[in-house]
Amino acid sequence: MLRGSFELIGDKSISHRAIMFSSISKGNNKISNFLMGQDCLSTISCFRKMGVDIDIQGRDVFVKGNGLRNLKKPNDILDVGNSGTTIRLMMGILAGNNFESTIIGDESIGKRPMKRVTDPLKSMGCKIKGKDDANYTPIVITGGHLHSINYHMPVASAQVKSSLILASLYADGQSMIHEKVKSRNHTEIMLKSFGANIDVDDLTIKINPVEELYNQDIYVPGDISSAAFIIVGALITEGSEVLIKNVGLNETRTGILDVVKNMNGNIEILEKRFVGGEIVGDLLVKYSPNLQGTIINKEIIPRLIDEIPVIAVLATQAEGTTIIKDAHELKVKESNRIKAVVDNLKKMDADIEELDDGMTIKGKSKLKGAQIETFNDHRIAMAFSIANLISEGEVSLDNKLCIDISFPGYFDLLKDLSK
Numbered sequence: 001m002l003r004g005s006f007e008l009i010g011d012k013s014i015s016h017r018a019i020m021f022s023s024i025s026k027g028n029n030k031i032s033n034f035l036m037g038q039d040c041l042s043t044i045s046c047f048r049k050m051g052v053d054i055d056i057q058g059r060d061v062f063v064k065g066n067g068l069r070n071l072k073k074p075n076d077i078l079d080v081g082n083s084g085t086t087i088r089l090m091m092g093i094l095a096g097n098n099f100e101s102t103i104i105g106d107e108s109i110g111k112r113p114m115k116r117v118t119d120p121l122k123s124m125g126c127k128i129k130g131k132d133d134a135n136y137t138p139i140v141i142t143g144g145h146l147h148s149i150n151y152h153m154p155v156a157s158a159q160v161k162s163s164l165i166l167a168s169l170y171a172d173g174q175s176m177i178h179e180k181v182k183s184r185n186h187t188e189i190m191l192k193s194f195g196a197n198i199d200v201d202d203l204t205i206k207i208n209p210v211e212e213l214y215n216q217d218i219y220v221p222g223d224i225s226s227a228a229f230i231i232v233g234a235l236i237t238e239g240s241e242v243l244i245k246n247v248g249l250n251e252t253r254t255g256i257l258d259v260v261k262n263m264n265g266n267i268e269i270l271e272k273r274f275v276g277g278e279i280v281g282d283l284l285v286k287y288s289p290n291l292q293g294t295i296i297n298k299e300i301i302p303r304l305i306d307e308i309p310v311i312a313v314l315a316t317q318a319e320g321t322t323i324i325k326d327a328h329e330l331k332v333k334e335s336n337r338i339k340a341v342v343d344n345l346k347k348m349d350a351d352i353e354e355l356d357d358g359m360t361i362k363g364k365s366k367l368k369g370a371q372i373e374t375f376n377d378h379r380i381a382m383a384f385s386i387a388n389l390i391s392e393g394e395v396s397l398d399n400k401l402c403i404d405i406s407f408p409g410y411f412d413l414l415k416d417l418s419k
């Protein structure tokens with residue numbers, strides 16, 4: 001069982017954005033509760049290579065911004081490691097800065113589609129070259145004068161949206177970006193606090209170019225996507241009661257809370273408050289013996305996309321059928337997360353079937369131990385470490401280190417909470 005309380009580590013999406021927007025602001029910025037995960041450290045390394053002075057002190061980061069148009073041409077390749085957020089958002093900024101740079105990443109990044117960003121950036125006037133018509137790394141990008149864009153997004157993706165919002169800061173007129181389904185809106189919230197001219201009307205975002213962004217102090221709330229593993233662990237293990245403090249509760253991220261409620265899970269939000277434009281609260285989660293299956297599809301998908309692997313583990317412990325649909329995007333994350341979840345849960349004797357855009361899971365199942373192939377994907381590794389809490393026999397992971405991508409200290413925390 002899991003028992004106790006803890007202060008949640010900083011949000012990955014917000015930490016990336018804090019480094020990037022501070023780097024292109026004018027003046028001194030302080031970022032508190034920054035996530036020292038490998039992905040966010042990749043963002044720091046890329047912006048340092050572009051001449052930004054970034055100083056890490058404990059969990060705080062001090063960034064001396066270069067100004068919007070004053071990043072330096074890097075004298076080395078920009079390596080984003082495993083981070084999709086870094087490469088896609090950074091391309092939006094590079095599109096507006098007048099130099100050529102080359103971007104690479106690890107093996108997983110090399111398989112993830114970039115055309116969703118490079119095509120619209122090219123249409124704004126940015127020069128981009130790369131494998132398969134700039135769909136894959138390595139990518140060579142030359143920024144400069146950009147035209148405004150009026151863009152209807154074909155995929156629900158905060159990374160695409162954010163990249164285009166960033167490029168629009170440099171454009172020669174007002175840009176409009178239209179989403180089909182609302183995705184996480186940290187870019188809109190944070191850029192406004194940096195003084196950007198952004199107007200959001202439901203699914204349409206209007207951006208006017210600016211001369212400069214102001215410097216800021218940013219507090220990074222806790223990452224609900226990381227909390228998800230502990231939430232599920234507490235819901236499915238008898239006797240659990242965990243208080244997770246300082247959880248970011250931005251509505252574009254809280255799909256998992258809606259799902260847990262629909263499944264009859266025992267979770268309560270305490271002490272809701274606003275911090276720097278983002279909603280934060282504490283979550284009290286208790287063992288829930290009467291979980292029920294549910295349907296997860298359509299608009300809720302972007303609000304819980306990264307939580308689906310661990311939600312699948314939760315669904316094995318619920319009575320009845322859980323259907324997850326409209327989640328094609330899972331196939332182009334760090335691994336094909338539909339296949340990774342289904343194949344590994346099958347090995348554990350779960351009753352689960354793969355769909356083209358998701359999966360169906362019938363519960364309640366007794367899970368047995370198995371050798372898990374993580375595909376070096378942090379979310380898969382953590383999801384199956386939670387399955388291990390209830391399995392008969394040991395779950396062994398072929399890679400635990402990948403968890404440092406988003407959740408440094410994960411196993412220490414799990415050990416502290418395990419009673």
Ligand SMILES: O=C(O)C1=C[C@@H](OP(=O)(O)O)[C@@H](O)[C@H](O)C1
Binds near residue numbers: 013329
């Ligand atoms: O904007 C972001 O910070 C993120 C957006 C999502 O990706 P997509 O935009 O590809 O859906 C999410 O999966 C990723 O972990 C972080």
Ligand SMILES: C=C(OP(=O)(O)O)C(=O)O
Binds near residue numbers: 082085333
């Ligand atoms: C998909 C993820 O991140 P990214 O796209 O930044 O690699 C994730 O953290 O689950």
